[in-house]
Amino acid sequence: MEFVIKISQFLLSLSLLIVLHELGHFIPAKAFKTRVEKFYLFFDVKFSLFKKKIGDTVYGIGWLPLGGYVKISGMIDESMDKEQMAQEPKPWEFRSKPAWQRLIIMLGGVTVNFLLAIIIYIGMSYVYGDKFLPVDHIKDGLLVESSVANKAGLQTGDNVVAVDGEPIENFSEVSEKVLFGTNITVDRHGTQETITLPEDFLAQIIDANEKAFLNLRMPFVVSKVPDTSHNSSSGLRKGDIIAAINGKDTKYADQVVAALDDFKGQQVTAEVLRDKQTVTVPLSINNAGKLGLVYATGATPETLQELGYYTFETKTYGFFEAIPVGFVKTKEKLASYVTQVKAIFTPSTGAYKGVGGFKAIYDIFPTVWSWQYFWGITAFLSIMLGFLNLLPIPALDGGHVMFLLYEMISGRKPGDKFMEYAQLVGFIILIALVLFANGNDIFKAIFK
Secondary structure: OHHHHHHHHHHHHHHHHHHHHHHHHHHHHHHOOOOEEEEEEEEEEEEEEEEEEEOOEEEEEEEEEEEEEEEEOOOOOOOOOHHHHHOOOOOOOHHHOOHHHHHHHHHHHHHHHHHHHHHHHHHHHHHHOEEEOEHHHOOOOEEEOOHHHHHHOOOOOOEEEEEOOEEOOEHHHHHHHHHOOOEEEEEEOOEEEEEEOOOOHHHHHHHHOOOOOEEEOOOOEEEEOOOOOOOOOOOOOOOOEEEEEOOEEOOOHHHHHHHHHHOOOOEEEEEEEEOOEEEEEEEEOOOOOOOOOEEEOOOOHHHHHHOOOOOOEEEOOOHHHHHHHHHHHHHHHHHHHHHHHHHHOOHHHOHHHHOOOHHHHHHHOOOOOOHHHHHHHHHHHHHHHHHHHOOOOOOOHHHHHHHHHHHHHHOOOOOHHHHHHHHHHHHHHHHHHHHHHHHHHHHHHHHO
């Protein structure tokens, strides 16, 4: 069932983004009376799942879910239709239109991508508002679960207050800023210290294949006490929070784990928080430092706030207030993604090791259906799609824009033969990038 939910979200998001992107090309093409021969969701290699011709355009759904396309008459694109290009230009063809009209047609797709992200963020701000945790509300610092981060100098209890001199305001910013930063300023027991991360820090994190990095410190919550546990008769119940062991404060789960190691092989007395009251429970810790129970280290913001661990803040917006917020969020997400792309194309960072393909995108979606998560992920993917399509690579929208700008500035139009070769080179580059990204997914699935 979880697979069905994830794949449904993945395909719905992908389909929405593809159709709207291609619609961004289709609408201005039609407005400038340019013939559109095909409008396809997914690729129709050899055959289509569905197709219907309406007017001059064949609308269809292909079987290969790697993207989609519109085929515009008189345009050198991935179809490499040399026969059509060998004929005399027709008035309705792309190549017969003024350069400024062709530029608008080519920019239509990415324009829709960025507008879609803005609209989604406006809607989300208006409907859901923003719930966030200011870093100055994190009184006992963060949980550092990565051995690589520990080796670099970060410690549990540190609170990240700035990265490369830029103050951090919200907890949600911390992990990404640290991963792509160099000089990390932390508050350690009331004293600020600066830690300089190695240039290949991100590569080390990827190579270590550690799922956890920097997280909030959470309470140790008992999920289940099995009948076979050596503490089955201790009186512990589901939902109990271990607050102290032998008088040693264990407010957080990492403190409980440390205390268990200190008292391994011993009988101890634990103070347990139960229904907002403290009770005393005798516990037995085995020689491996285990209690023999199942515990959780996660809780909702509401629960954490109720227990007094953290104080979250919520900001709501009226409709007109949400409009500038949508623009700001789109700008921030775009800037964040540009930073990631720069790191990927800087070999010394090793960020290229973390590049993923369709499986990586699929993995982003949650195993339960959440419209809030769905729209948030879709907005970010729309920004990603828009930016990647603007890269000056022939076969991408950005490549066509690059040649159109050259034509408009120089007054000379690149020859059809040159455009064919450029398109072929661009297509080879794209195939290589797709194979690399999805190959990374396969490698990580098999060897990590």
